Each structure stands twice: as structure tokens, then as C-alpha cells.
Amino acid sequence: MICTKEMDMAKGTDYYGRFMDYMKMYHENDLDGCCAQTDGKGDRLKRPSQQADPDQYVHIVEERDDGIIVSGFKMSITQAAYADEIFVLPTRALMEDDRDYAVAFAVPGDWEGMTLITRPVWLREKDEPDCAPFCKYGVSDSVIVFDNCFIPKERVFMCGEWEFGRRLALLFADSHRHSYSGCKPGVSDILCGVTALAAEANGIQKVSHVREKLSEYAGAAELAFAAGVAAAVFGEKTSSGVFFPNTIYSNVGRRLTGELIYHEYNTLTEIAGGIGVTLPFSEDFEYAPLKEQLERFIVRNPNFTPEESLKVWKLVENVGASPMTAWYEIAGVHGGGSPIMETIALGIEYDYDTRKNLARYLGGIDKEFDDSPDIEREPTFGDGLMTERQDFKE
Numbered sequence: 001m002i003c004t005k006e007m008d009m010a011k012g013t014d015y016y017g018r019f020m021d022y023m024k025m026y027h028e029n030d031l032d033g034c035c036a037q038t039d040g041k042g043d044r045l046k047r048p049s050q051q052a053d054p055d056q057y058v059h060i061v062e063e064r065d066d067g068i069i070v071s072g073f074k075m076s077i078t079q080a081a082y083a084d085e086i087f088v089l090p091t092r093a094l095m096e097d098d099r100d101y102a103v104a105f106a107v108p109g110d111w112e113g114m115t116l117i118t119r120p121v122w123l124r125e126k127d128e129p130d131c132a133p134f135c136k137y138g139v140s141d142s143v144i145v146f147d148n149c150f151i152p153k154e155r156v157f158m159c160g161e162w163e164f165g166r167r168l169a170l171l172f173a174d175s176h177r178h179s180y181s182g183c184k185p186g187v188s189d190i191l192c193g194v195t196a197l198a199a200e201a202n203g204i205q206k207v208s209h210v211r212e213k214l215s216e217y218a219g220a221a222e223l224a225f226a227a228g229v230a231a232a233v234f235g236e237k238t239s240s241g242v243f244f245p246n247t248i249y250s251n252v253g254r255r256l257t258g259e260l261i262y263h264e265y266n267t268l269t270e271i272a273g274g275i276g277v278t279l280p281f282s283e284d285f286e287y288a289p290l291k292e293q294l295e296r297f298i299v300r301n302p303n304f305t306p307e308e309s310l311k312v313w314k315l316v317e318n319v320g321a322s323p324m325t326a327w328y329e330i331a332g333v334h335g336g337g338s339p340i341m342e343t344i345a346l347g348i349e350y351d352y353d354t355r356k357n358l359a360r361y362l363g364g365i366d367k368e369f370d371d372s373p374d375i376e377r378e379p380t381f382g383d384g385l386m387t388e389r390q391d392f393k394e
């Protein structure tokens with residue numbers, strides 16, 4: 001909504017009304033969507049139009065009166081296999097030569113000319129009737145291949161407006177970074193809870209280093225959550241009327257969680273011990289000749305029954321040493337853009353110059369504090385189109 005409005009204002013296109021019609025249909029049918037932004041990308045140091053294989057980025061092959069034909073690869077698209085609608089957006093800033101790559105559209109999840117190659121993450125246990133709640137649900141990601149796929153005009157929301165590639169890419173990335181400030185603290189909560197439970201099952205819950213490490217989960221989760229709240233409170237109303245979260249708070253919240261994710265898993269490993277990867281299989285605990293011995297072996301804290309103890313260590317395995325662990329770790333680093341991407345965003349958006357001028361004033365180099373320096377930063381299309389900006393500095 002934000003970008004279609006801005007493109008219409010700048011270029012006289014008619015995307016906003018088209019998108020609103022689509023959005024009404026989406027709401028009326030209570031649909032569920034996913035975002036296909038990340039392209040195959042091929043040679044990372046080359047722009048889309050410089051790639052040896054043009055399909056490394058989704059692009060327009062042909063423009064027709066009734067729509068467009070597109071080809072190319074998207075990858076790592078979570079939820080595509082069970083989404084009603086797939087939204088396709090550019091993944092990066094574009095130059096004039098990349099015009100064909102400036103394309104955004106939405107298609108139903110089973111659209112002709114589009115193939116999903118899907119990889120589910122949770123590989124065992126979920127089909128067992130008495131599996132633990134944590135194992136009941138998994139997630140899947142897809143490579144999406146568009147092969148000369150027709151997209152009807154009413155579903156096309158960008159077609160060649162390369163100047164808005166960065167804007168649209170960042171609208172998704174920044175809102176995703178904002179949502180990470182909510183969902184990632186939830187992951188920290190799970191890790192914190194499992195670590196506390198494992199400490200209790202080990203009988204070490206009162207030991208000082210355990211208390212200190214648990215507080216690190218609290219610090220990460222609550223700081224990221226606070227950044228998310230601040231991003232919402234200090235958001236901006238765009239020309240489309242849609243509010244958008246403050247990008248500085250969204251980026252610092254997301255970067256914090258991305259940088260800490262492996263540390264958080266490491267804390268669970270340190271406190272739970274090695275049993276997460278050496279626990280005998282559940283079937284062994286049911287095997288009559290071994291059952292009595294294993295039930296004695298598994299109890300470390302007499303306040304836990306053998307059955308409870310086994311469930312604790314099974315949970316430690318599932319949370320800390322399963323295919324889902326690797327997914328959460330790598331999603332924690334890369335989902336919504338890796339920490340380096342937030343660093344780049346801060347390099348563009350954060351006002352370092354005012355702070356430097358403050359230091360110059362405090363150091364006696366300047367007589368006056370210049371709090372509004374001319375900041376030379378790359379222009380972002382959409383800048384200046386905001387209708388309201390809450391002045392958080394005041």
C-alpha cells in the first residue's frame with residue numbers, strides 16, 4: 001500500500017487502487033500469505049542485470065496488455081507450501097539497467113507456471129500421537145521457480161519502476177525486522193524456560209552462574225521487545241495512510257537478536273549438559289530388559305519422576321539439538337536480513353553526525369552545538385512523501 005501510493009504520486013501509475021482492490025479481496029476471503037522476496041541471487045557481487053543467468057532474479061520477460069510474463073528463482077520462502085497467496089517483491093535496490101527486475105505481484109499458491117520445491121524442517125516424531133506439543137508443528141521453506149509464468153494485470157503492483165526497488169525491498173525488510181522484535185523474544189522465552197527447567201532437573205537451579213546466565217535471556221528478550229514497542233510508538237504515517245514502524249528501533253532490535261541467537265543456544269547447552277545429543281531413543285526406555293535401569297539412570301533430581309525426567313531431556317534434545325534447532329539458529333541470523341544488513345541500514349539512516357557534533361561541542365572544538373548537520377546519505381525513494389513524522393528527538 002505504501003509503495004504503490006508513492007509510485008502513483010511520483011510516476012502517475014495506478015497501482016494503489018489496484019492493490020486496494022486486491023487487498024479487499026484478500027480480507028474478504030480471509031486469506032493467508034507469505035512473502036517471496038529473496039531471489040536466488042547467483043553471483044553476490046553482481047547486480048540482477050549483470051548475472052550470467054538472468055533467472056537468478058525474478059524478472060519480467062514480456063509485458064502484455066492483460067498482464068506480464070515472469071521467470072526466475074526465489075529461495076528460502078517460508079510457508080509458501082501452505083499459503084493461499086504468495087507475494088513477490090524485489091530483494092534489493094535496483095539501477096536503471098535492472099528495470100526488468102523491478103517487479104512485484106501476488107499469485108495464489110498453486111498458480112500455473114510456478115513450481116514450489118519444498119523442504120519441511122521437522123523430520124521425525126510429529127506423527128506420533130503422544131508427541132510433546134513442541135514437536136507437533138514444524139515449518140517448511142521453498143525454492144520457487146517461475147517459468148514464463150503469466151501474471152494478470154490486476155495482480156501486478158510494480159512493473160519496471162526500478163527507482164522504487166530499494167523502497168519496496170526495505171519496506172518488507174524493515175517491517176519484518178520489526179516483527180522479529182516480537183517473535184524472536186518468544187524464541188528467547190522458550191530457550192529461557194527450557195534452560196531453567198533443565199537446570200532444575202540437574203538440581204543446579206540455585207547455582208549463581210545459572211542465575212546469571214538466565215538473566216541474559218531476560219536482557220535479550222526484553223530489550224528486543226522494547227525496541228519493537230518503541231518502533232511502533234515512534235512510527236510514521238505514510239502518504240498512503242498506513243503507519244510504518246520506526247526503522248532505527250526496528251533495525252537495532254533485530255540486530256541484537258541476530259547477534260545473540262547462538263549465544264542463547266550455547267547457554268542451554270552449557271546448563272543442560274551433553275544429554276541433548278546422547279539421550280537414548282524413546283524406544284530404549286520401553287525395552288523391557290533395560291527399562292528399570294534406564295528409569296533409574298535418567299533421574300538427576302528426585303523431585304522429578306522418571307517419566308518427567310525423560311520428558312525434560314527429550315525437550316532439551318528437541319529444542320537444542322534437532323533439525324528445528326538449526327532452523328531457528330540460522331533463521332535467527334538471516335531471517336529478515338542478517339545483522340550486517342541492519343548495520344548497513346543503520347549506516348544509512350542513523351544520525352551519527354549530530355552525535356559527532358555534540359562531541360565537538362563538548363570537547364570545546366566548536367563553540368555552538370550544531371544539532372542539524374547536512375547529512376549526506378543515499379536518497380531513499382519515499383523520503384519526503386511521509387505526511388507525518390513524529391519528532392522523537394524532542
Ligand SMILES: Cc1cc2nc3c(=O)[nH]c(=O)nc-3n(C[C@H](O)[C@H](O)[C@H](O)COP(=O)(O)OP(=O)(O)OC[C@H]3O[C@@H](n4cnc5c(N)ncnc54)[C@H](O)[C@@H]3O)c2cc1C
Pocket residue numbers: 034035036037038041044045046075076077078079141327330331334335336337338340341
Ligand atoms: C529460515 C529462513 C527463513 C527465511 N524465510 C524467508 C521468507 O519467508 N521470505 C524471503 O523472502 N526470504 C526468507 N529468508 C531469506 C533471508 O531473508 C535471507 O537468508 C537473508 O536475506 C540472507 O540472504 P542469503 O541467504 O541469500 O545470504 P547471502 O546474501 O548469500 O549472504 C551471505 C553473506 O554474503 C554477504 N553478501 C551478500 N551479497 C553481498 C554483496 N553484494 N557484497 C558484500 N557481501 C555480500 C552477506 O552480507 C552475508 O555475509 C529466510 C531465510 C532463512 C534462513
